[in-house]
Amino acid sequence: MKHAPILMLASAGLLAACSGRRPNAPAAAPQRDEAADAAVVIPADSPKLTQIRIAAVRSEEVPDDEIVAPGRIEANPNRLSRVLLPVPGRISNVLVRLGDRVSAGQSLLAVESPEADAAMSAYLQAEAALGQSKAALLKAQADLERAKDLYAHDAVAKKEVLNAENAFAQANAATEQAQAAQRQGLRRLELLGLKPGDFGQRVVVRAPSSGTILEMSVADGEYRNDTAAPVITIAGLSTVWISADVPESYIRFAQIGGRVDVTLAAYPGETFRARVARIADTVDPQTRTVKVRAEMENRQGRFRPEMFGSVRSASGTRVLPVVPASAVVSAEGLPTVFVEKQRGCFQPTPVTLGKRAGEVFPVVSGVSLGDRVVVDGTMLLKGP
Secondary structure, rough: OOOOHHHHHHHHHHHHHOOOOOOOOOOOOOOOOOHHHHHHEEOOOOOHHHHHHEOOOEEEEEOOEEEEEEEEEEEHHHEEEOOOOOOOEEEEOOOOOOOOOOOOOOEEEEEOOOOHHHHHHHHHHHHHHHHHHHHHHHHHHHHHHHHHHHHHOOOOOOOHHHHHHHHHHHOOOOOHHHHHHHOOOOOOOHOOOOOOOOOOOOOEEOOOOOOOEEEEOOOOOOOEEOOOOOOEEEEEEOOOEEEEEEEHHHHHHHHOEEEEEEEOOOOOOOOOOEEEEEEEOOOOOOOOEEEEEEEEEOOOOOOOOOOOEEEEEEOOOEEEEEEHHHHOEEEEOEEEEEEEOOOOOOEEEEEOOOOEEEOEEEEEEEEOOEEEEEEEOOOHHHHO
């Protein structure tokens, strides 16, 4: 037991250092220093100190009242394109795969269709009809000029001139109709991507917009007769929507154009901003919620449809001291932080906290701005 006095002197020295008194300084009164008893002291040469991170209590805007609702990432419907087949036929070649990024105008697939040959035939017939009508118009014009000349020399009656004028008008109308039919046939070929004059061409279906292929329901060799069913869905993901079901009692917090904070399970510890783009006009009678959709920038492609997270919207903010959530531990059922009194000396301090706001807690009482608290490594101080 002759080592006991030495151990007692070492403990007294550590407690004195934590309370700011020198080991040899006499105590002012024989009272027990409860704060010093509660303090956690780590020797300066302990490796634990290198595992503990400390930060000063700072102020931050936190919401007065808010609603948090689960959310799900969706493709922006304003940037969604569903590709249809322009003609029925056999799919000769699919040029893209699910998940590919495509540009507007890029070839997606090719179709062999009898309607392509029918469109070519209609165009060539219209071309021939136009040639015939132009020839008839030239003849009618020549006949009219000849009749007018003969009438001027009293060689024919006025009736012959009138007949020639009527024939010229009819030929001119027929030519205009033939031109319209020819232009219509040519436009049909352009829509199908066909070159005039060649039969047996394949119809190439191109991307109507840039984006990512989210859905595909087509394969090489299939024959498709339904031109109303989408075969490929392309989504422009430079912006996405996050959809949340907000209880009707909190819908007042959501306004078109209002800002919301978004957290995602895929990116813990990060908070993203979004703007409310649409609020449903009706309440779901089963869940008593209102569907709210907010738009998020996604130029880096980090957000993918069907990701889950949460949406937070606040009615107002105020400035309060805050501490990171990692700084708060439970001690005897109370939220507590460790305040650094001096190097290696940490005082557990009960705090009164507000509602968690993202990764921080607002502090109502217990610590003040500038107090240095342990924000990482609190478990090393908490003990068993």
